[in-house]
Amino acid sequence: MYYFIPAWYGSTRPWHVDLIPWYYSHFRFEFDDTFNQIRLFQRQGIQSRLLVLAYQPHLRYFLHRHGVLETEVYSVFDDLQDFQDLHIQVLNIRDIEWDRDCKFLYSPFAIVVQKNGKKYAKVEHGVEGFISDIQYFDSNSQISQHYIMDDRGFVSSVMYFDNGQPTYQDYLDPKGIWRFREYIQEGGRIEVNPIFGYRFKQLYYSDMSQLVAEYFDKYQKRNQKKEDVFIIPSHPHHDQFIFDHIPSDKTKILSLFINRNSQDSFRELSLSVDHSSLVLVDREDSLQFLKELYPEQSNKFHHLSPFDTRLRLGRSQSRKESIIYYQLDFNEEIDKEALTQVLLFIAETKHTEVIFGAFSASQEQMDDVENLVQEIIQEKIHVDSLEKGIDYGGAENPLEENQEQELRFQFVNMNDESDLIKTLEFVRLIVDLNKQPHLYTQIAGISAGIPQINLVETVYVEHLKNGYLISDMTEFSMAAHYYIDKLKEWNQALVYSIDKIKEHTGQRFLDKLHHWIGEITDVKGL
Secondary structure, eight states, rough: EEOOOEEEOOOOSBBBOOOOOOOOOBBBOOOOHHHHHHHHHTTTOEEEEEEEOOOOOHHHHHHTTTTTTSSEEEEHHHTTOOOOOOOOOOOGGGGSOTTTTEEEEEEESEEEEEEEEEEEEEEEEEETSSEEEEEEEEESSSSSEEEEETTTTEEEEEEEEEETEEEEEEOOOHHHTTTEEEEETTEEEEOOOGGGGGGOOOOOOOSHHHHHHHHHHHHHHOOTTTTTTTEEEEOTTTTHHHHSSTTTSSHHHHEOOTTTTGGGGGGGGGHHHHOEEEEEEEEHHHHHHHHOEEEEEEGGGGOOOOOOOOOOOGGGGGSSSEEEEEETTSOOOOHHHHHHHHHHHHHSSEEEEEEEEEEEEHHHHHHHHHHHHHHHHHHHHOGGEEEEEEEEEOSSSSSGGEEEEESSSSEEESSSSHHHHHHGGEEEEEEOOOSSHHHHHHHHHTTTTOEEEEEOOOSOBBTTEEEEOOOOGHHHHHHHHHHHTHHHHHHHHHHHHHHHTTTTTTHHHHHHHHHHHHHHHHHHHO
């Protein structure tokens, strides 16, 4: 059995995955190496299982978003709370008991419940539409209780507040009885409900890690087999914890992902590398750096790109227009010259459009870039050259007063990577002229077979193979024409991307993995 122990933890309470409302402005980058690796195993019918250590009551929808819902899962907290073989139900706001004098105010973001003219509760929904949590407020409009719902349709835990500050959290079983209590203001001290004491080694624990460790060990004793392999995405919160609780004779594969493990942190991985049988690295430059850092263990390191193989190849061929996706990065100053070159190209080239895409930018940031585009148009481009056509706004009669001018550019502000996947469906060319190209955009572009134009060389885009590297903004038009005008070159980039994906998917990867594991096993047997 292959076990994946994902690095899905919270930013403030590590053993609790952050529950972020879907409309929250911060970009929720969820994709990591684990998703791609699980899908590789699924396609080949290799038995694997997720071991989830953190409290994640919305786990099912999370896995569904990334196409791995069918994966076998063991959740420590499901075991702790005795959530086994549950009847899944879909909760409606009317299924919850409310006083008769409650009034419901609906908005696109949440449902606010009022009582006696004051806010009494707020009902949040997940991006998929299920009730994710309910906050209750006291007479001073301060939060008093926070009910966290499991995505299977019942209350998972309740957090209690004093003067707006969280004091403790009760974790419930399917009958709504608290199994154990976490005292948030007391360093996370745990108290077990005495009536369930028979399921635990003790009634009190100093923190959540002790409770997780107990059930993690118990699960391994029930299920362990000699040939088990553990794949461990490296994370500072759990590396040492996992290596302390997995028997030393087991095969352990450490997985590094650049968005989680920066190259600056590689020097801190000495103990993790020592305890690992193999180390998978997502970038070739990282692979080389690790071999230089740990020359005596260089044979442990192997490259595996985290292509998001959920993505099907783009469908830009089905559209008459050639759509360009331009990546905005508000961590850097927006390059006016780069925008100018792109807009000039659109104005001069028929049947082209551009999408300016950003990740969870503020309204002010989006307004600024829109104003900058308008400024460029006024200074250097005749607006008529950017017209897409005449739109009558759904009016029955095509009268002049019903005409709306539709231009060949638009702005898209995305909340997560799934929005990017949808945006790229009909895109013919990706343009990222930032100092450091966005990693997921590059991976998504390769997985969709879309060529890319960059200023900076990376391990993902190779010049004239699956992209075009320019040294100066004035070269943009030449690079864009290379892929927009010439179907041959675009198809060559598509084929190259497909081959690049095949190098790291399916049977090829598993053959390599089994070979690497075999080498380790042979060494152990000597």
